[in-house]
Structures are given as structure tokens and as C-alpha cells.
Amino acid sequence: MNSLKLNFIPIFVIFLYSSQTYSQDSTSSIINSSKYKISANVSFERSGTESYEAPRDFQIVNNFGIAISKKISKRFWIEFNPQLIKHKTKIFLDLYGDYLEYSFISDNIRIPINLEMYLKSFYFKVGPFCDFLIDIRSDSNTNFNAYNVNDFTYGIAAATGMENRIYKNLYLFVEVRYNQVLNTSIYPKNNKSYEGRFVNYGFNIGLCIYL
Numbered sequence: 001m002n003s004l005k006l007n008f009i010p011i012f013v014i015f016l017y018s019s020q021t022y023s024q025d026s027t028s029s030i031i032n033s034s035k036y037k038i039s040a041n042v043s044f045e046r047s048g049t050e051s052y053e054a055p056r057d058f059q060i061v062n063n064f065g066i067a068i069s070k071k072i073s074k075r076f077w078i079e080f081n082p083q084l085i086k087h088k089t090k091i092f093l094d095l096y097g098d099y100l101e102y103s104f105i106s107d108n109i110r111i112p113i114n115l116e117m118y119l120k121s122f123y124f125k126v127g128p129f130c131d132f133l134i135d136i137r138s139d140s141n142t143n144f145n146a147y148n149v150n151d152f153t154y155g156i157a158a159a160t161g162m163e164n165r166i167y168k169n170l171y172l173f174v175e176v177r178y179n180q181v182l183n184t185s186i187y188p189k190n191n192k193s194y195e196g197r198f199v200n201y202g203f204n205i206g207l208c209i210y211l
Contacts, residue, residue, distance in 0.1 A: 038066075040066050048199055049198055061086040063084060081114060109131070109132045155182045160175060172206075176202070
């Protein structure tokens with residue numbers, strides 16, 4: 001089912017892009033006359049860890065967020081986009097010639113600030129974020145006492161997407177995005193060489209309204 005969702009999204013992107021050509025002028029007019037934008041979104045992403053030595057297995061997760069944006073110039077907006085972010089990964093550690101599987105799922109509140117730039121049909125945005133850990137759990141027999149988990153992590157995110165008007169100043173948008181935690185998220189207490197940094201990448205779909 002999850003793979004079906006991810007396979008559907010590229011087709012949806014093509015449809016959105018083809019219909020975009022009919023509303024470029026009206027979109028530009030509304031963006032130019034608006035000062036604020038409010039949006040809500042759901043994402044379909046792959047989540048895993050980047051580690052120096054341990055193989056990692058990326059899992060599919062869904063994340064949710066809202067955003068408030070303020071126009072600062074003709075092409076540039078500042079976006080404040082708090083989100084509920086889920087990280088999920090499987091780490092395989094080679095101990096005494098045997099690979100042991102450890103599975104982690106973490107729920108976080110993410111506070112990002114993005115600089116968003118509009119270029120005709122597309123927009124680009126990039127910015128830093130901070131993740132605050134709410135909960136961490138496992139779907140396997142993982143001993144959490146053997147691991148250090150950071151309650152606070154930070155990183156960088158980037159996205160590109162497009163918008164299509166569906167009614168007056170209400171728009172449907174879709175974007176592809178990538179985010180990388182820069183400090184260590186989780187690692188075994190007795191072997192820091194297996195430290196992991198969470199990575200999420202995928203598609204984001206939502207609705208926005210210009211004010």
C-alpha cells in the first residue's frame with residue numbers, strides 16, 4: 001500500500017504540471033498581491049539513517065505540518081512550518097560475525113524556518129530546522145539502555161514544488177523534499193562508530209491559501 005502511494009505521486013505531479021500552464025498568469029497575480037500564505041500538508045517519505053559503517057534500511061513514513069508564510073519581496077517569502085515528524089530506521093550491527101537488527105521509530109516536533117523563492121511555475125525553499133524528541137520506540141526487541149538518543153537534533157531541509165489554483169486564492173501544491181539531520185541522532189553507548197543521523201526524503205502534498 002505504501003509503495004502504491006509513492007508510485008501514484010509522480011503521476012500526480014505530471015498532472016499538476018500539465019494543468020499549471022493554464023493558471024500561471026492568475027497565480028502570479030495573486031502571489032504578487034498577497035502578503036501572507038497559510039498551508040497544511042501531508043508527506044509520504046522514506047526515512048532512515050546515515051551512518052559511517054552500519055548498513056541502513058529506509059522505511060516509509062507519513063508526516064504532517066502547517067505553515068505560515070510572509071512575503072518579504074516580489075519573489076521571496078519566509079516560511080515558518082512546524083511539523084510532526086516521524087523517523088524510522090533499521091540498523092544492522094556486525095557483532096562477532098553476526099548481523100543484529102535494531103529497529104527504531106521516533107516521533108518529533110520539528111521547528112523549521114525556510115526561505116522560499118518563486119520562479120514562474122516552480123518554487124524552491126531551503127532552511128534550517130530543529131527536532132525535539134517526543135517519543136522513541138521499537139518494533140523489535142531493542143534494548144534502549146544500550147543506546148544514546150539525542151532529545152534535540154538540528155539539520156537542513158530543501159524542497160522544490162509547484163502550485164495550482166483550485167478555487168479563488170486556494171491552491172493545491174505538491175513538492176519533493178529532502179532533509180538531513182546534521183548531529184548524531186542515535187548510537188550504541190559502547191560503539192560510537194555506528195552513530196546514525198536521520199534522513200528523510202519524499203513527496204509533500206497540501207493546500208494553501210493566499211491572504
